[in-house]
Amino acid sequence: MRPRLTAKGKQTRTRIVAEAAALMFEHGVAGTTVEDVQRAARVSASQLYHYFKEKKELVLAVVEHQIDEVLEAQQPLLSRLDSFEALQTWCDAIVALQEQRHCRGGCPIGSLASELSELEPEARDGLAAGFARWEARIRAGLQTMRERGKLAPEADPARLALGLLAALQGGLLLTQVRRETPPLRAALDMAMGHIRSFDAIRN
Structure with a gap:
């Protein structure tokens, strides 16, 4: 100890x-x-x-640090994902951040995951837990929307949250490779389009 x-x-x-x-x-x-x-x-x-x-201990600490940094930076928006407008604002903020970074680096958590998942089981477990925390915050917002009657009863907040996070990660990866944000915007727009199909008011 x-x-x-x-x-x-x-x-x-x-x-x-x-x-x-x-x-x-x-x-x-x-x-x-x-x-x-x-x-x-x-x-x-x-x-x-x-x-x-050893370096492995440092890497595990970095994993924890990056997860906390990403979630804390997004917390002001993640804590209010209880409307379609709030979800769109969050998506726009992520795209804007990549533009500020000139599309370099991708997602701090995703980048570690792609490099460590097959090499360091402990790091993979930590990263999976970090993604689960992220997903849970998105899911909580969607759940609140359904409870308030903004999402149709048949909407599945867990599945929608997972899909949105997966779209985000895929979009970030292509944006990093191509050094332009249209892939990220397209991925998020498609995910948001699916979520909007459960709009209880318009439907």
Whole structure:
């Protein structure tokens, strides 16, 4: 069991993980060395080893960090996905973010998943749990819409949430490869079109 960290120790560990996450997002896990992280975080090898006995431990911490960062950044919109307008605003915000990034990097969680899923079972489990958290927040909004009579009774919030998240991930991947946002917009528009087919008021 690791010793309890001091306030300063927590700050140092947080800095290491944040710098590692930034490097791995830009260069990939395989393309990021422990020495790269040391330089970016301005720590010695002994300091890094104090917090992470091996690179695998650091990678798992990065997985957790990226999941928290993505969900926290989206929380203001995710917490209000209780209308078609709110869903569209969330989709538009994701497209706008990719435009700001010039379509580089894709999804921080998805990028880790594509690189680690077949290599690190623990990382895959963590990533699956992260996607489940994301999906649950979308599902909660859709469930609220159905309860308020905005979605038809036959709408399945769980299936719709899964489909929307899958469309998002596929769209992000093609947008990253093609360096343009139309694939992401098309994927989200198609998913939203399906969700709108359950509009209880218009139908």
